[in-house]
Amino acid sequence: MIHVNGLTKDFGQLQVLRGIDEHIKKGERVVVIGPSGSGKSTFLRCLNLLERPTSGQILFNLELPGGGFQELDITARGVQIDKVRQKMGMVFQHFNLFPHKTVLENITLAPVHLKLMSKAAATDKAMGLLERVGLVDKANAYPAQLSGGQKQRIAIVRSLAMDPEVMLFDEPTSALDPEMVGEVLDVMKQLAIDGMTMVVVTHEMGFAREVGDRVLFMDEGLVVEQGTPEQIFGNPQNQRTQDFLGKLL
Amino acid sequence: MFESIQQWFLGGYQQFFNTMIEGNRYLMLLEGLGVTVKVALGAAVIGILMGCVIALMALSKLRIARSFASLYVTVIRGTPVVVQLLIMYYIIMLSYTGPKEVVAIVTFGLNSAAYVSEMVRGGILAIDKGQTEAGRSLGLSGASTMLLIVLPQTVKVILPSLFNEFIMLLKETSVVGFIGLMDLAKAGDYIRSRTYSAFVPLLSVAAVYLVIVIGLTQIFGRVERRLRQGDSR
Ligand SMILES: Nc1ncnc2c1ncn2[C@@H]1O[C@H](COP(=O)(O)OP(=O)(O)OP(=O)(O)O)[C@@H](O)[C@H]1O
Ligand SMILES: [Mg+2]
Numbered sequence: 001m002i003h004v005n006g007l008t009k010d011f012g013q014l015q016v017l018r019g020i021d022e023h024i025k026k027g028e029r030v031v032v033i034g035p036s037g038s039g040k041s042t043f044l045r046c047l048n049l050l051e052r053p054t055s056g057q058i059l060f061n062l063e064l065p066g067g068g069f070q071e072l073d074i075t076a077r078g079v080q081i082d083k084v085r086q087k088m089g090m091v092f093q094h095f096n097l098f099p100h101k102t103v104l105e106n107i108t109l110a111p112v113h114l115k116l117m118s119k120a121a122a123t124d125k126a127m128g129l130l131e132r133v134g135l136v137d138k139a140n141a142y143p144a145q146l147s148g149g150q151k152q153r154i155a156i157v158r159s160l161a162m163d164p165e166v167m168l169f170d171e172p173t174s175a176l177d178p179e180m181v182g183e184v185l186d187v188m189k190q191l192a193i194d195g196m197t198m199v200v201v202t203h204e205m206g207f208a209r210e211v212g213d214r215v216l217f218m219d220e221g222l223v224v225e226q227g228t229p230e231q232i233f234g235n236p237q238n239q240r241t242q243d244f245l246g247k248l249l
Numbered sequence: 250m251f252e253s254i255q256q257w258f259l260g261g262y263q264q265f266f267n268t269m270i271e272g273n274r275y276l277m278l279l280e281g282l283g284v285t286v287k288v289a290l291g292a293a294v295i296g297i298l299m300g301c302v303i304a305l306m307a308l309s310k311l312r313i314a315r316s317f318a319s320l321y322v323t324v325i326r327g328t329p330v331v332v333q334l335l336i337m338y339y340i341i342m343l344s345y346t347g348p349k350e351v352v353a354i355v356t357f358g359l360n361s362a363a364y365v366s367e368m369v370r371g372g373i374l375a376i377d378k379g380q381t382e383a384g385r386s387l388g389l390s391g392a393s394t395m396l397l398i399v400l401p402q403t404v405k406v407i408l409p410s411l412f413n414e415f416i417m418l419l420k421e422t423s424v425v426g427f428i429g430l431m432d433l434a435k436a437g438d439y440i441r442s443r444t445y446s447a448f449v450p451l452l453s454v455a456a457v458y459l460v461i462v463i464g465l466t467q468i469f470g471r472v473e474r475r476l477r478q479g480d481s482r
Contacts, residue, residue, distance in 0.1 A: 050382055086388030096383035100401050110387035113397065155383075162387060 001026045001166060001197055002047060009042055009221075018221035020056070021068030024166070026198060029192050031208040031229075032201045033154045034218035035244055040201045043218065044168050047199065048088045049074060049081050060084060061163060086114065089159030093175050095151040097143040101132070103154050104139045107161045117118035122161065129157040134185050141245040153187050166197040173204060205248060209233055219239045268444045269453065278450075281436030288432065289352045295358025296310035296370075297411070300365025301400070307370050318366065326361035331424045333360055338428040340387070353425045361418050368410045374477060393436040405476055412469040416462055433457060 001025040016039045024030055030236045032040050045051040047058060053075055056177040062084060071094050071245045089095070098106050099202060108122040117125065130136045143151055152172055168172040169188065173181040185207050192198060192211045203207060208215055208229055215232040217225045217240075223239040267276045307318035323334070335358040338349075345352065376399050385395030404411075426435030436453030441447045 019424065051387060082385075082388045084388075085386055088386070090383075090386040091382065092379060094377075094379055096377070097479040098402075099397055100405070110384075110389055110399065114388060115391060152351055156388070177440050221338070 001028075001056070001061050003059040004047070005041070006055040006060070006149060006208055007046060007058065007174070008054045009039075010054045011110075015176060016221050017046065017053075020221075020223055022216070022223065024197065025059075027195050027197055028212050029198045029213045030200070031212035031214070031218045032199065032218060033203070033205070033208060033244070034216075034224075035115045038218045039221045040218050041170050043090055044090075044170050044199060044201055045240070047168060048085050048090055048191075050090075055166060058087075061165075062087060082212075086116070086162050087165045088111075089156075089162060090167045091152070091155050091159055091166035091167065092233040093149075095155045095175075096144075097151055097158070099143050102140050102142055103135070103146075104141070106154060111161055116162070126161055130154075132190070133157055147242055148176045148182060149183045152175045152176065152180075152184045156184075156187055156191075160191075166199065167191065169198065169200040171203065173202065205233065205245075217244065219244070253282070264446060264449050268440060268446050268449045274440050274443075275447065277431070277436040277440060278380065278433065278453065279433050281433040284350060284425070284430055285419065285422055285433040287423045288348055288357060288425060288430075289415070291350070291354035292357035292361055292418055293415050296361030296365050296414070299358065299362035299474065301369055303362055304368035304369035304373065305395070307366065308373060321424060322363045324367060325360055330357070330360050330394075330421055331427055334427055349428055349430050350427075352428060353430055357418060357422055360421075361414060364414055365411065367436065368407045368414070369403060372407040373399055375406055376402050408476065409469075409473055412465075416465055419461065419465075 004024075005023040007017055007020040008015070011206050020043060021097055022030075022055075028199060032043065034040050042051055046053050049058075056075070059071050060073050062072050062128075064070055072079060072084065074081060097103075098109070101109060104126055107126040108117075108119065111117045111122045111125075112119050127136060127139065130139055133134065133156070135150060135153060135157075138146060138150060138154070143154070144152065155165075156172075172188070173184050176184065181204070185204065188198070188200070188207070189211055200207075200212075210229075210231050214226060215229050216223045217236075217238070219240050223233065225236065225241045232241065233245065236245060260471055289401065303318050305316040307322075309315055309318075334353065334356045342355070344353050374437075380398055380402065381394055384398045385391065389397070421467050422432060423434035425432050426438065434454055437450045440450040444450070
């Protein structure tokens, strides 16, 4: 679904990504771990072009309205990136809900404005999604009235309302109080069970182990080691992976 | 003692009558007030619209847009509004023959736009950039994100300064007499020159401005309080 070829990203003098080649398959759950500053967020943000790569290709299988697929290099000039992003949900560490909109408006804003759905259909869909995360009663609340865990569940629903083909998560539980981490991870686990393609940057090793099909360990702008959770957590080969996991224990 | 106070009041009333009531001269003040309000409101509308445009130019990726915005703000803020008014009247809009109010509205609108643009620019920069990223990552265009997500939040942040700007604007229009418009201030001055008596007309003008500004301050304060309550809804 997403092919990444030779992806690099510089911020001025700083080389943050130094050549990443990855293939994320449809339905796959990829978990990205690694020390702070290793480029995990930058990698994720390059996938939907919130950061523009310095070099390399990102091929994305865009589903066409009439059925079938079109493989698109989204880093190419003239690509309608807004169209691509509609199919790539993104969940942020700090939720980024729109504070001046109600929960329901947060969810329906994009699909209605982009004319993908009528207002009534979008509202129906939003209520259904809210039901799934147990927050129907908050539909008319404002973000300021919600707890962190509730905000993040709404943020996930907001992305899901666009019917994305892949969901990108950048440390979705890092800004939460410990007692709220579970409710957000539960929603993500349910998504995984439903077959959503997911790329998750996280420090939650339990989640990585349980949900991940594949774990990427990043360090200094490279994917240093990857494998199944059993391989990475049970028998890491690379010294830096061992050091990183050792520090966590 | 009592008599002298009585004398003073009677004298005062006599003056008031001679200057303001006789010949219905107070009506001139009312008409002048109408001009003042018209110019201030018209200029405020232009100021806000143009101010947003200039602010977006200042934040644009295009170098020329940024340079234009910066030049605009520098020139407007660096020259007195009276001079701008005279330039507009005698040079730029020389061939224009319609109502002079329009010249004043355009001048004060363009003037206010420079100040408003700085507020809007600061306001936009104060909005967390995660808001833009969230909008864009949902597939909204840059323009839609700005219009639906960033600007509404900006308005809330800068509303107090916008209100303040309007009050300044209202008072600054008191120089439109320079192009022969009869606004509130000019009307007072006219009555002074006709009656050879400065005290009552000029203090009346000052009092009217003061009452309006106090009234506006009250209303704006209430609106701001209402909005702030909205935050913790
Ligand atoms: N917009 C930017 N401009 C300049 N440098 C940046 C920018 N974004 C990230 N960096 C730098 O790039 C490096 C990698 O950042 P990144 O956020 O991708 O790391 P990370 O692996 O997500 O770390 P963390 O676990 O702390 O979130 C860091 O050194 C960071 O300071
Ligand atoms: Mg990060």
